[in-house]
Amino acid sequence: MIVFMTDWGSSHYVGICKGVMRSITNDEIVDLTHSITPYNVREAMYILDRSADWFPEKSVFLVVVDYGVGTARKAIAVETDKYYFVAPDNGVLTLVLERYQPKSIIDLVNKKYHLGSSKTFHGRDIFSPAAAYITKGIFNELGTRLPNYATIPYRKAHKSNNVIHGEIAYFDRFGNVETNIPFSWIVEKDSVNLKIGNKTYQIPVVETYADVDEGELLVHEDSTGYVEIAINKGIAREKLRCIEGCEIEVHI
């Protein structure tokens, strides 16, 4: 199974890549999501990490999310015990490869397994064919071995005494703020003090939006087990004036 993830929205680029893959393999193609915020590698890193475990063994994750065009990055394929990953070497695999150790990393330079030679549509010409060939048992042939892969710095969640440090992982489509702090660390609290930038907010820990008044901040568990900061009928992202990767402190 190929699990396909991009920041292309609902454009025909997604369809074209499926056509390309289907010319190489009959393996099933499942869309993880194509709604990553354009160029938001960090968001893609988190969403891939929180989604991967739910797919069957031997799935090939095809992740085409990169910084703006024109930056030169390698295209890589990574084999792990459970999964394969095909992606630009821009750090988007940082989190997932902490949990699934790479057995082999390939720089996708073998033009025999490329299509065309577009400088601007690597998704179609390099990444999609690579994912398709992997389902046919072709991996080492896709290029040359690399000793390592790129990572992006992030603030791993950690606790010291009564303070939890973490970061803004991403925003969902409603402007809710997703963090990388496990909800289990605060589940027994009635409220927490959240520090972002030089501001501190006291926020109730609740089950659902309606547990606070309209316009009020709340903290609850998101669907994947992490702390989410939201506003009942409001947009937490705007209120907190923060960006992805921004440091947060939770005092419990």
Place this chain on the structure above:
Amino acid sequence: MIVFMTDWGSSHYVGICKGVMRSITNDEIVDLTHSITPYNVREAMYILDRSADWFPEKSVFLVVVDYGVGTARKAIAVETDKYYFVAPDNGVLTLVLERYQPKSIIDLVNKKYHLGSSKTFHGRDIFSPAAAYITKGIFNELGTRLPNYATIPYRKAHKSNNVIHGEIAYFDRFGNVETNIPFSWIVEKDSVNLKIGNKTYQIPVVETYADVDEGELLVHEDSTGYVEIAINKGIAREKLRCIEGCEIEVHI
């Protein structure tokens, strides 16, 4: 075949659930739509009812649309002669089960067929596995039998003399107003008097938007055979100041 319907938009939650199902079954998964207005159970009820008949016998409809998180509802699976339905027991099956009589209703409480124990992602942990297991012939084992299922009140369309009573079913993405009145009941009229709230509008019955001037109301047949109220190059929803479930009267 599993027919999948949610209010999650194009988020990765859809992809995760497909991964979960694919770990259990190889049966095909077809998206009905994921663009139900968030938490709009009534809209989902209507769209499911207008879509179901077009799918092959034995299809399993996986419907994950619920009111806000935090409300305690059963998760159910329903067997009928033609189809299976898996959904929260919140009334979303009201219409479809009027036409497909339930042979058996199961409360999905058997944890052996759940994944994880998230309080917030029942789509992944309870509903998706249930739909997948049904395609493997597992149904009664999913939980305990229930004598009945929840329904939501709605105004069934009916005619008395020259007055048709019905309701607003839902709004489409352009703000057109979809009703539950069969178009065949008014097809021979040149115009109708539509009463919503305490206002009455005389509206021409036409074939297409362009048959009235820009900004004018019109009534025509929607794609599924019901009366739709629209404005040529305008937003009928705003003009009529109505909500889903709102009573309408059509004088013919």
Place this chain on the structure above:
Amino acid sequence: MIVFMTDWGSSHYVGICKGVMRSITNDEIVDLTHSITPYNVREAMYILDRSADWFPEKSVFLVVVDYGVGTARKAIAVETDKYYFVAPDNGVLTLVLERYQPKSIIDLVNKKYHLGSSKTFHGRDIFSPAAAYITKGIFNELGTRLPNYATIPYRKAHKSNNVIHGEIAYFDRFGNVETNIPFSWIVEKDSVNLKIGNKTYQIPVVETYADVDEGELLVHEDSTGYVEIAINKGIAREKLRCIEGCEIEVHI
């Protein structure tokens, strides 16, 4: 394989048509895109033409994009050496059939292969069944032979001396302006003079948005090999005040 393309967005109409097709055939259905601008036949014409080649031989393209409801057009199926096309006879196949010569054109009038008799949902009742039956080897039976198909006028890109003539093909979701001029014709230039309407702009030819200041126009290669006009962090469509089909001149 059926390759499915509409202007229906993420609505349940797409799902319903898949149900209809699945009742007839088990052949795979791949979404090309459902995000064509509503009623924009010219945009669909270009996107189909730029996407088709990437799909395997014998693919059946199901293209349901038409001008507003109420206009009477034939529904046709076209056989070519490589592909099949099913579409309204409104010119949406103009470009693709220049490259894939029609061997046979069928007017889809055989009601035996229709579903229902809706006047408003030909996608479900005529087009989808036709595409599905073609995968079962049924083609001539779908209707009667036609000698020809409709085309829409467009300005084919051509070069004379130092002037290239072409047109606006479509706009992408960010308001970038896609033309029908091959980028290879200007690849060696540092800048071009672009004439739209009675205005002329001198625009640098660059690799990426960030190569010009914010708010400045740029020309670069789009993902499918054509000249794209964009503004770094801006909306070229608004600045250039143009519509699809609008003539452009590039002086090199």
